[in-house]
Amino acid sequence: MLKPHIAKELRAIVGDNWVMDTPEDCLAYSYDATPLYQSLPDGVAVPGTAEEVAAIVKVCARENIKIVSRGSGSNLSAGTVPVEGGLVIVLTRLNQILEIDQDNLTTTFQPGVITANLHREVEKMGLFYPPDPGSMNISTLGGNIAECAGGLRGLKYGVTKDYIMGLQAVLPNGEILRTGGKSAKDVAGYDLTKLLVGSEGTLAIITEATAKLIPLPETKRTMLAMFRDLTGSARAVSRIIAERIIPATLEFLDNPTIRVVEDFARIGLPTDMGAILMIEQDGPEAVVERDIQKIAEICRKEGAVEVKVADSLEEGAKLMQARRFALSALARVRPTTILEDATVPRARLAEMVEQINVIAKKYNVEICTFGHAGDGNLHPTCMTDERDKEEIHRVEQAFEEIFLAAIKLGGTITGEHGVGAAKMNYLSLKVGETGIEVMKSLKRAIDPQGIMNPGKLFARDTRRRVVVSNVEQDHHAHGNGCGCNEHTAS
Helix, strand or coil, X not given: CCCHXXXXXXXXXXXXXXXXXXXXXXXXXXXXCCCCECCCCCEEECCCCHHHHHHHHHHHHHHCCCEEEECCCCCCCCCCCCCCCCEEEECCCCCCEEEEECCCCEEEECCCCEHHHHHHHHHCCCEECCCCXXXXXXXXXXXXXXXCCCCCCHHHHCCHHHCEEEEEEECCCCCEEEEECCCCCCCCCCCHHHHHCCCCCCCCEEEEEEEECEECCCEEEEEEEEECCHHHHHXXXXXXXXXXXXXXXEEEEEHHHHHHHHHHHCCCCCCCCCEEEXXXXXXXXXXXXXXXXXXXXXXXXXXXXXXXXXXXHHHHHHHHHHHHCHHHHHCXXXXXXXXXXXXXXXXXXXXXXXXXXHHHHHCCCCEEEEEEHHHCEEEEEEEECCCCHHHHHHHHHHHHHHHHHHHHCCCECCCCCCCCCCCHHHHHHHHXXXXXXXXXXXXXXXXXXXXXXXXXXXXXXXXXCCCECCCCCHHHCCCCCCCCCCCCCC
Protein backbone atom coordinates (compact mmCIF):
# COMPACT_ATOMS: atom_id res chain seq x y z
CA MET A 1 0.00 0.00 0.00
CA LEU A 2 0.95 3.62 -0.44
CA LYS A 3 2.07 5.62 2.56
CA PRO A 4 -0.96 7.52 3.89
CA HIS A 5 0.45 11.00 3.17
CA ILE A 6 1.31 10.01 -0.40
CA ALA A 7 -2.14 8.49 -1.03
CA LYS A 8 -3.72 11.67 0.35
CA GLU A 9 -1.61 13.86 -1.94
CA LEU A 10 -2.41 11.76 -5.00
CA ARG A 11 -6.13 11.87 -4.21
CA ALA A 12 -5.91 15.63 -4.00
CA ILE A 13 -4.52 15.63 -7.55
CA VAL A 14 -6.91 13.21 -9.30
CA GLY A 15 -9.84 12.76 -6.93
CA ASP A 16 -10.71 10.09 -4.38
CA ASN A 17 -12.15 7.68 -6.96
CA TRP A 18 -8.99 7.59 -9.06
CA VAL A 19 -6.44 6.34 -6.54
CA MET A 20 -6.42 2.70 -5.42
CA ASP A 21 -4.00 1.01 -3.05
CA THR A 22 -5.68 -2.00 -1.43
CA PRO A 23 -4.29 -5.39 -2.44
CA GLU A 24 -7.65 -6.27 -3.99
CA ASP A 25 -7.67 -3.13 -6.14
CA CYS A 26 -4.03 -3.50 -7.12
CA LEU A 27 -4.37 -7.13 -8.18
CA ALA A 28 -5.85 -6.23 -11.58
CA TYR A 29 -2.74 -4.15 -12.34
CA SER A 30 -0.22 -6.77 -11.21
CA TYR A 31 -0.02 -8.50 -14.60
CA ASP A 32 -0.52 -7.87 -18.28
CA ALA A 33 -1.03 -10.21 -21.26
CA THR A 34 2.40 -11.82 -20.80
CA PRO A 35 2.09 -15.22 -19.09
CA LEU A 36 4.25 -16.06 -16.06
CA TYR A 37 4.86 -12.49 -14.90
CA GLN A 38 3.05 -10.90 -11.99
CA SER A 39 3.90 -8.42 -9.25
CA LEU A 40 1.69 -6.22 -7.07
CA PRO A 41 2.10 -2.45 -7.28
CA ASP A 42 1.91 -0.34 -4.15
CA GLY A 43 -0.87 1.70 -5.68
CA VAL A 44 -2.68 2.79 -8.82
CA ALA A 45 -3.54 6.29 -10.03
CA VAL A 46 -5.78 7.13 -12.99
CA PRO A 47 -5.18 10.75 -14.09
CA GLY A 48 -7.52 12.61 -16.41
CA THR A 49 -5.16 15.24 -17.85
CA ALA A 50 -1.51 15.67 -18.78
CA GLU A 51 -1.19 18.17 -15.93
CA GLU A 52 -2.40 15.55 -13.48
CA VAL A 53 0.14 13.08 -14.86
CA ALA A 54 2.90 15.68 -14.35
CA ALA A 55 1.76 16.38 -10.80
CA ILE A 56 1.72 12.66 -9.95
CA VAL A 57 5.20 12.18 -11.40
CA LYS A 58 6.54 15.09 -9.35
CA VAL A 59 5.26 13.42 -6.19
CA CYS A 60 6.88 10.14 -7.22
CA ALA A 61 10.18 11.83 -8.05
CA ARG A 62 10.24 13.60 -4.68
CA GLU A 63 9.41 10.39 -2.80
CA ASN A 64 11.55 8.14 -5.06
CA ILE A 65 8.54 5.98 -5.99
CA LYS A 66 8.83 3.70 -9.02
CA ILE A 67 6.42 4.41 -11.88
CA VAL A 68 4.84 2.11 -14.48
CA SER A 69 2.58 3.70 -17.10
CA ARG A 70 -0.15 1.51 -18.54
CA GLY A 71 -3.06 1.46 -20.98
CA SER A 72 -5.02 -1.74 -21.64
CA GLY A 73 -2.20 -3.99 -20.47
CA SER A 74 -2.28 -6.03 -23.68
CA ASN A 75 1.47 -6.08 -24.36
CA LEU A 76 3.37 -9.34 -24.65
CA SER A 77 6.76 -8.56 -23.11
CA ALA A 78 5.74 -7.99 -19.47
CA GLY A 79 6.29 -4.31 -20.21
CA THR A 80 3.58 -3.09 -17.84
CA VAL A 81 4.14 -5.51 -14.96
CA PRO A 82 5.30 -3.49 -11.90
CA VAL A 83 8.19 -5.84 -11.17
CA GLU A 84 9.61 -3.49 -8.51
CA GLY A 85 6.27 -2.37 -7.09
CA GLY A 86 5.62 1.36 -7.02
CA LEU A 87 2.77 3.26 -8.65
CA VAL A 88 0.94 2.20 -11.81
CA ILE A 89 -0.30 5.24 -13.73
CA VAL A 90 -3.23 4.15 -15.89
CA LEU A 91 -3.85 6.41 -18.90
CA THR A 92 -7.22 5.13 -20.09
CA ARG A 93 -9.04 8.33 -19.05
CA LEU A 94 -6.94 10.30 -21.54
CA ASN A 95 -8.96 8.84 -24.41
CA GLN A 96 -9.86 11.67 -26.78
CA ILE A 97 -9.08 12.09 -30.46
CA LEU A 98 -8.27 15.79 -30.27
CA GLU A 99 -8.09 16.57 -33.98
CA ILE A 100 -8.17 15.10 -37.46
CA ASP A 101 -6.49 17.71 -39.64
CA GLN A 102 -7.50 17.06 -43.25
CA ASP A 103 -5.36 19.94 -44.56
CA ASN A 104 -2.11 18.63 -43.09
CA LEU A 105 -3.11 14.92 -43.11
CA THR A 106 -2.42 14.50 -39.41
CA THR A 107 -4.30 13.44 -36.32
CA THR A 108 -3.66 14.38 -32.69
CA PHE A 109 -4.84 12.10 -29.91
CA GLN A 110 -4.40 11.16 -26.27
CA PRO A 111 -2.71 7.89 -25.25
CA GLY A 112 -5.84 6.13 -24.00
CA VAL A 113 -7.57 6.06 -27.40
CA ILE A 114 -8.25 2.48 -28.55
CA THR A 115 -6.33 1.83 -31.77
CA ALA A 116 -9.31 0.54 -33.77
CA ASN A 117 -11.35 3.59 -32.78
CA LEU A 118 -8.83 5.87 -34.45
CA HIS A 119 -8.90 3.67 -37.55
CA ARG A 120 -12.67 4.00 -37.80
CA GLU A 121 -12.72 7.76 -37.28
CA VAL A 122 -10.05 8.64 -39.83
CA GLU A 123 -11.45 6.20 -42.40
CA LYS A 124 -14.81 7.98 -42.24
CA MET A 125 -12.94 10.93 -43.76
CA GLY A 126 -11.21 8.88 -46.46
CA LEU A 127 -7.92 8.80 -44.52
CA PHE A 128 -5.78 5.94 -43.27
CA TYR A 129 -3.64 5.22 -40.20
CA PRO A 130 -1.89 1.96 -41.17
CA PRO A 131 -0.38 0.47 -37.96
CA ASP A 132 -2.73 -2.37 -37.02
CA PRO A 133 -1.54 -4.55 -34.12
CA GLY A 134 -3.47 -7.78 -33.78
CA SER A 135 -4.90 -6.48 -30.51
CA MET A 136 -6.09 -3.20 -32.05
CA ASN A 137 -9.62 -3.64 -30.70
CA ILE A 138 -8.33 -3.41 -27.13
CA SER A 139 -4.83 -1.91 -27.30
CA THR A 140 -4.29 1.80 -26.72
CA LEU A 141 -2.35 4.14 -28.97
CA GLY A 142 -0.14 5.20 -26.08
CA GLY A 143 0.87 1.58 -25.63
CA ASN A 144 1.41 1.20 -29.37
CA ILE A 145 3.80 4.16 -29.20
CA ALA A 146 5.61 2.86 -26.12
CA GLU A 147 6.24 -0.51 -27.78
CA CYS A 148 6.48 0.76 -31.38
CA ALA A 149 3.73 -1.68 -32.34
CA GLY A 150 3.54 -3.15 -35.82
CA GLY A 151 0.83 -5.36 -37.24
CA LEU A 152 -0.34 -7.14 -40.33
CA ARG A 153 0.21 -4.13 -42.62
CA GLY A 154 3.81 -3.57 -41.55
CA LEU A 155 5.33 -4.99 -44.74
CA LYS A 156 3.95 -2.24 -46.96
CA TYR A 157 3.29 0.56 -44.53
CA GLY A 158 5.81 0.22 -41.71
CA VAL A 159 5.26 0.42 -37.96
CA THR A 160 4.21 3.02 -35.40
CA LYS A 161 7.49 4.98 -35.46
CA ASP A 162 6.96 5.68 -39.17
CA TYR A 163 3.82 7.71 -38.40
CA ILE A 164 4.41 9.54 -35.12
CA MET A 165 5.41 13.13 -35.89
CA GLY A 166 5.25 14.76 -32.49
CA LEU A 167 4.68 13.98 -28.83
CA GLN A 168 3.77 15.53 -25.53
CA ALA A 169 5.41 13.59 -22.72
CA VAL A 170 5.98 13.89 -18.98
CA LEU A 171 9.62 13.42 -18.02
CA PRO A 172 10.76 11.65 -14.82
CA ASN A 173 11.09 14.98 -12.99
CA GLY A 174 7.50 15.92 -13.83
CA GLU A 175 8.32 18.45 -16.54
CA ILE A 176 6.24 18.36 -19.72
CA LEU A 177 8.19 17.99 -22.96
CA ARG A 178 6.93 18.64 -26.49
CA THR A 179 8.69 17.16 -29.50
CA GLY A 180 8.12 17.45 -33.23
CA GLY A 181 4.80 18.59 -34.66
CA LYS A 182 2.89 18.75 -37.92
CA SER A 183 5.76 19.93 -40.12
CA ALA A 184 6.62 17.42 -42.84
CA LYS A 185 10.30 18.35 -42.45
CA ASP A 186 11.94 18.98 -39.11
CA VAL A 187 15.63 18.31 -38.43
CA ALA A 188 16.09 20.70 -35.52
CA GLY A 189 18.32 18.93 -33.03
CA TYR A 190 18.15 15.36 -31.86
CA ASP A 191 15.06 13.43 -32.90
CA LEU A 192 13.50 13.13 -29.46
CA THR A 193 10.24 11.88 -30.95
CA LYS A 194 11.91 8.79 -32.37
CA LEU A 195 13.82 8.29 -29.12
CA LEU A 196 10.61 8.10 -27.09
CA VAL A 197 8.73 5.89 -29.58
CA GLY A 198 9.55 2.32 -28.55
CA SER A 199 11.21 3.34 -25.26
CA GLU A 200 8.69 1.16 -23.39
CA GLY A 201 7.86 3.73 -20.72
CA THR A 202 11.43 3.79 -19.43
CA LEU A 203 12.12 7.44 -20.35
CA ALA A 204 8.81 9.33 -20.17
CA ILE A 205 5.02 9.01 -20.10
CA ILE A 206 3.30 9.85 -23.40
CA THR A 207 0.30 12.14 -22.85
CA GLU A 208 -0.44 13.27 -26.42
CA ALA A 209 0.71 12.39 -29.93
CA THR A 210 0.44 13.74 -33.46
CA ALA A 211 0.53 11.14 -36.23
CA LYS A 212 0.77 11.24 -40.00
CA LEU A 213 -2.21 10.05 -42.04
CA ILE A 214 -2.30 8.96 -45.67
CA PRO A 215 -5.18 8.69 -48.18
CA LEU A 216 -7.36 5.61 -47.72
CA PRO A 217 -6.51 3.06 -50.45
CA GLU A 218 -9.04 2.94 -53.27
CA THR A 219 -9.69 -0.79 -53.01
CA LYS A 220 -8.24 -4.05 -51.74
CA ARG A 221 -8.34 -7.75 -52.56
CA THR A 222 -7.60 -10.75 -50.39
CA MET A 223 -6.38 -14.20 -51.37
CA LEU A 224 -5.30 -17.50 -49.83
CA ALA A 225 -2.51 -19.66 -51.19
CA MET A 226 -2.41 -23.24 -49.88
CA PHE A 227 0.83 -25.25 -49.79
CA ARG A 228 1.60 -28.84 -48.91
CA ASP A 229 4.83 -27.88 -47.16
CA LEU A 230 6.37 -24.94 -45.33
CA THR A 231 9.32 -24.58 -47.66
CA GLY A 232 7.18 -23.87 -50.72
CA SER A 233 5.28 -21.13 -48.93
CA ALA A 234 8.51 -19.51 -47.74
CA ARG A 235 9.95 -19.61 -51.26
CA ALA A 236 6.78 -17.95 -52.54
CA VAL A 237 7.20 -15.11 -50.04
CA SER A 238 10.75 -14.47 -51.21
CA ARG A 239 9.72 -14.59 -54.86
CA ILE A 240 6.83 -12.15 -54.39
CA ILE A 241 9.14 -9.54 -52.87
CA ALA A 242 11.89 -10.25 -55.40
CA GLU A 243 9.39 -9.46 -58.16
CA ARG A 244 9.05 -5.96 -56.63
CA ILE A 245 5.51 -6.60 -55.40
CA ILE A 246 4.85 -5.28 -51.92
CA PRO A 247 1.50 -6.59 -50.61
CA ALA A 248 -0.35 -4.71 -47.91
CA THR A 249 -0.43 -7.94 -45.92
CA LEU A 250 1.48 -11.20 -46.37
CA GLU A 251 0.71 -13.57 -43.51
CA PHE A 252 1.81 -17.12 -42.77
CA LEU A 253 0.13 -19.96 -40.84
CA ASP A 254 1.64 -23.40 -40.33
CA ASN A 255 -0.47 -26.56 -40.18
CA PRO A 256 -0.99 -26.74 -36.40
CA THR A 257 -2.10 -23.09 -36.43
CA ILE A 258 -4.42 -23.70 -39.40
CA ARG A 259 -6.15 -26.54 -37.58
CA VAL A 260 -6.65 -24.59 -34.37
CA VAL A 261 -7.83 -21.42 -36.16
CA GLU A 262 -10.30 -23.36 -38.30
CA ASP A 263 -11.70 -25.10 -35.22
CA PHE A 264 -12.13 -21.64 -33.66
CA ALA A 265 -13.34 -19.53 -36.62
CA ARG A 266 -15.03 -22.12 -38.90
CA ILE A 267 -14.28 -20.31 -42.17
CA GLY A 268 -13.32 -23.31 -44.29
CA LEU A 269 -9.54 -23.36 -44.01
CA PRO A 270 -8.10 -26.64 -45.40
CA THR A 271 -6.65 -28.41 -42.38
CA ASP A 272 -4.57 -30.83 -44.44
CA MET A 273 -2.27 -28.10 -45.79
CA GLY A 274 1.29 -27.68 -44.52
CA ALA A 275 1.04 -23.90 -44.71
CA ILE A 276 -1.23 -21.11 -45.86
CA LEU A 277 -0.33 -17.63 -47.03
CA MET A 278 -2.98 -14.96 -46.44
CA ILE A 279 -2.29 -12.10 -48.82
CA GLU A 280 -3.95 -8.72 -49.17
CA GLN A 281 -3.16 -5.97 -51.64
CA ASP A 282 -4.58 -2.46 -51.66
CA GLY A 283 -4.34 0.62 -53.84
CA PRO A 284 -5.74 1.67 -57.24
CA GLU A 285 -8.04 -1.02 -58.63
CA ALA A 286 -5.98 -1.72 -61.76
CA VAL A 287 -2.77 -2.09 -59.74
CA VAL A 288 -4.44 -4.34 -57.20
CA GLU A 289 -5.84 -6.65 -59.90
CA ARG A 290 -2.46 -6.83 -61.63
CA ASP A 291 -0.59 -7.61 -58.41
CA ILE A 292 -3.09 -10.25 -57.26
CA GLN A 293 -2.76 -12.06 -60.60
CA LYS A 294 1.04 -11.96 -60.41
CA ILE A 295 1.07 -13.16 -56.81
CA ALA A 296 -1.26 -16.05 -57.67
CA GLU A 297 1.02 -17.06 -60.53
CA ILE A 298 4.10 -16.97 -58.31
CA CYS A 299 2.41 -19.08 -55.62
CA ARG A 300 1.38 -21.72 -58.18
CA LYS A 301 4.92 -21.89 -59.56
CA GLU A 302 6.24 -22.42 -56.04
CA GLY A 303 3.92 -25.34 -55.41
CA ALA A 304 0.62 -23.92 -54.16
CA VAL A 305 -2.02 -26.59 -54.62
CA GLU A 306 -4.81 -24.01 -54.56
CA VAL A 307 -5.08 -20.25 -54.79
CA LYS A 308 -8.36 -18.66 -53.79
CA VAL A 309 -9.22 -14.97 -54.24
CA ALA A 310 -12.00 -13.58 -52.04
CA ASP A 311 -15.11 -12.65 -54.04
CA SER A 312 -15.91 -9.58 -51.97
CA LEU A 313 -14.48 -7.14 -49.45
CA GLU A 314 -16.63 -8.79 -46.80
CA GLU A 315 -15.21 -12.25 -47.52
CA GLY A 316 -11.69 -10.84 -47.54
CA ALA A 317 -12.27 -9.14 -44.19
CA LYS A 318 -13.53 -12.42 -42.76
CA LEU A 319 -10.38 -14.24 -43.89
CA MET A 320 -8.07 -11.62 -42.41
CA GLN A 321 -10.06 -11.58 -39.18
CA ALA A 322 -9.40 -15.30 -38.89
CA ARG A 323 -5.68 -14.51 -38.97
CA ARG A 324 -6.16 -11.94 -36.21
CA PHE A 325 -7.86 -14.66 -34.15
CA ALA A 326 -4.78 -16.91 -34.30
CA LEU A 327 -3.50 -16.23 -30.80
CA SER A 328 -6.95 -16.34 -29.23
CA ALA A 329 -7.56 -19.67 -30.94
CA LEU A 330 -4.25 -21.13 -29.77
CA ALA A 331 -4.89 -19.89 -26.23
CA ARG A 332 -7.83 -22.33 -26.00
CA VAL A 333 -5.60 -25.38 -26.44
CA ARG A 334 -3.81 -25.39 -23.08
CA PRO A 335 -3.88 -23.24 -19.93
CA THR A 336 -0.85 -21.10 -20.83
CA THR A 337 0.08 -19.67 -24.21
CA ILE A 338 3.49 -18.08 -24.72
CA LEU A 339 3.92 -16.14 -27.95
CA GLU A 340 7.20 -14.69 -29.20
CA ASP A 341 8.23 -12.67 -32.24
CA ALA A 342 11.62 -13.75 -33.50
CA THR A 343 12.28 -11.90 -36.74
CA VAL A 344 14.68 -12.60 -39.60
CA PRO A 345 15.37 -11.14 -43.04
CA ARG A 346 12.54 -12.46 -45.19
CA ALA A 347 14.98 -14.35 -47.43
CA ARG A 348 15.84 -16.51 -44.39
CA LEU A 349 12.20 -17.24 -43.54
CA ALA A 350 12.23 -20.90 -44.57
CA GLU A 351 15.40 -21.56 -42.58
CA MET A 352 13.91 -19.94 -39.50
CA VAL A 353 10.69 -21.95 -39.70
CA GLU A 354 12.72 -25.14 -40.05
CA GLN A 355 14.87 -24.16 -37.06
CA ILE A 356 11.77 -23.58 -34.93
CA ASN A 357 10.43 -27.03 -35.77
CA VAL A 358 13.77 -28.68 -34.99
CA ILE A 359 14.02 -26.85 -31.66
CA ALA A 360 10.45 -27.75 -30.70
CA LYS A 361 11.20 -31.45 -31.28
CA LYS A 362 14.50 -31.22 -29.40
CA TYR A 363 12.77 -29.95 -26.25
CA ASN A 364 9.53 -31.90 -26.75
CA VAL A 365 7.31 -28.83 -26.66
CA GLU A 366 4.33 -27.90 -28.83
CA ILE A 367 5.04 -24.81 -30.94
CA CYS A 368 2.74 -23.40 -33.61
CA THR A 369 4.13 -20.74 -35.93
CA PHE A 370 2.31 -17.93 -37.68
CA GLY A 371 3.10 -14.31 -38.37
CA HIS A 372 4.03 -11.62 -40.84
CA ALA A 373 5.87 -13.61 -43.47
CA GLY A 374 6.39 -10.60 -45.72
CA ASP A 375 8.68 -8.88 -43.23
CA GLY A 376 10.15 -12.03 -41.68
CA ASN A 377 8.34 -11.46 -38.39
CA LEU A 378 7.36 -14.91 -37.13
CA HIS A 379 5.36 -15.67 -34.01
CA PRO A 380 6.37 -19.07 -32.64
CA THR A 381 3.70 -19.84 -30.05
CA CYS A 382 4.02 -22.48 -27.37
CA MET A 383 0.98 -24.04 -25.75
CA THR A 384 1.94 -25.17 -22.28
CA ASP A 385 0.90 -25.09 -18.60
CA GLU A 386 2.77 -22.83 -16.20
CA ARG A 387 1.99 -25.21 -13.34
CA ASP A 388 4.29 -27.80 -14.96
CA LYS A 389 7.64 -26.31 -13.92
CA GLU A 390 9.70 -28.94 -15.73
CA GLU A 391 7.90 -28.27 -19.01
CA ILE A 392 8.17 -24.50 -18.53
CA HIS A 393 11.93 -24.94 -18.14
CA ARG A 394 12.04 -26.76 -21.49
CA VAL A 395 9.91 -24.02 -23.06
CA GLU A 396 12.37 -21.42 -21.80
CA GLN A 397 15.29 -23.38 -23.24
CA ALA A 398 13.51 -23.73 -26.56
CA PHE A 399 12.82 -20.01 -26.89
CA GLU A 400 16.38 -19.15 -25.96
CA GLU A 401 17.57 -21.31 -28.85
CA ILE A 402 14.97 -19.72 -31.13
CA PHE A 403 16.30 -16.25 -30.28
CA LEU A 404 19.86 -17.41 -30.91
CA ALA A 405 18.83 -18.93 -34.24
CA ALA A 406 17.17 -15.66 -35.28
CA ILE A 407 20.32 -13.68 -34.44
CA LYS A 408 22.53 -16.13 -36.37
CA LEU A 409 20.28 -15.69 -39.41
CA GLY A 410 20.75 -11.92 -39.25
CA GLY A 411 17.52 -11.24 -37.37
CA THR A 412 16.45 -9.92 -34.00
CA ILE A 413 14.88 -11.08 -30.73
CA THR A 414 11.78 -8.93 -31.25
CA GLY A 415 10.17 -7.37 -34.27
CA GLU A 416 7.25 -5.64 -32.58
CA HIS A 417 6.51 -6.90 -29.07
CA GLY A 418 9.34 -5.06 -27.35
CA VAL A 419 11.86 -6.23 -24.75
CA GLY A 420 10.21 -5.45 -21.40
CA ALA A 421 11.07 -7.87 -18.62
CA ALA A 422 10.51 -10.96 -20.76
CA LYS A 423 13.49 -10.47 -23.10
CA MET A 424 15.85 -8.24 -21.18
CA ASN A 425 18.34 -11.09 -20.72
CA TYR A 426 18.59 -11.41 -24.50
CA LEU A 427 18.89 -7.76 -25.58
CA SER A 428 22.70 -7.84 -25.59
CA LEU A 429 22.57 -10.63 -28.19
CA LYS A 430 21.16 -8.08 -30.62
CA VAL A 431 22.76 -4.75 -29.69
CA GLY A 432 25.98 -5.91 -28.02
CA GLU A 433 27.47 -4.69 -24.77
CA THR A 434 28.42 -1.35 -26.33
CA GLY A 435 24.83 -0.84 -27.42
CA ILE A 436 23.61 -1.71 -23.93
CA GLU A 437 25.94 0.88 -22.39
CA VAL A 438 24.80 3.59 -24.81
CA MET A 439 21.16 2.86 -23.92
CA LYS A 440 21.95 2.86 -20.21
CA SER A 441 23.71 6.21 -20.57
CA LEU A 442 20.59 7.71 -22.18
CA LYS A 443 18.45 6.21 -19.43
CA ARG A 444 20.67 7.70 -16.68
CA ALA A 445 20.70 11.12 -18.35
CA ILE A 446 16.90 11.35 -18.64
CA ASP A 447 15.91 9.31 -15.56
CA PRO A 448 18.78 9.62 -13.05
CA GLN A 449 16.66 8.22 -10.21
CA GLY A 450 15.71 5.19 -12.29
CA ILE A 451 12.03 5.49 -11.40
CA MET A 452 10.51 5.05 -14.89
CA ASN A 453 9.43 1.43 -15.49
CA PRO A 454 12.38 -0.18 -13.70
CA GLY A 455 13.30 -3.81 -14.26
CA LYS A 456 12.75 -3.55 -18.02
CA LEU A 457 15.12 -3.65 -21.01
CA PHE A 458 18.35 -4.13 -19.06
CA ALA A 459 19.29 -7.42 -17.41
CA ARG A 460 20.28 -7.07 -13.78
CA ASP A 461 22.36 -10.26 -13.83
CA THR A 462 23.14 -13.19 -16.12
CA ARG A 463 20.63 -15.61 -14.64
CA ARG A 464 17.65 -16.60 -16.75
CA ARG A 465 14.47 -15.63 -14.96
CA VAL A 466 11.05 -16.64 -16.23
CA VAL A 467 8.72 -16.00 -13.32
CA VAL A 468 8.45 -12.66 -11.54
CA SER A 469 5.88 -12.95 -8.79
CA ASN A 470 4.96 -11.75 -5.31
CA VAL A 471 1.33 -12.86 -5.34
CA GLU A 472 -0.44 -16.13 -5.86
CA GLN A 473 -0.86 -16.96 -9.57
CA ASP A 474 -3.55 -19.63 -9.62
CA HIS A 475 -6.06 -17.20 -11.13
CA HIS A 476 -3.52 -16.21 -13.79
CA ALA A 477 -3.08 -19.67 -15.31
CA HIS A 478 -5.25 -18.50 -18.20
CA GLY A 479 -2.14 -17.29 -20.02
CA ASN A 480 -3.50 -14.95 -22.68
CA GLY A 481 -7.10 -15.84 -22.00
CA CYS A 482 -7.81 -12.27 -20.91
CA GLY A 483 -9.03 -11.62 -24.44
CA CYS A 484 -5.96 -9.93 -25.82
CA ASN A 485 -4.44 -10.67 -29.19
CA GLU A 486 -0.88 -10.38 -30.36
CA HIS A 487 1.31 -7.46 -31.39
CA THR A 488 0.42 -4.98 -29.17
CA ALA A 489 1.01 -2.86 -26.43
CA SER A 490 -0.72 -0.65 -24.03
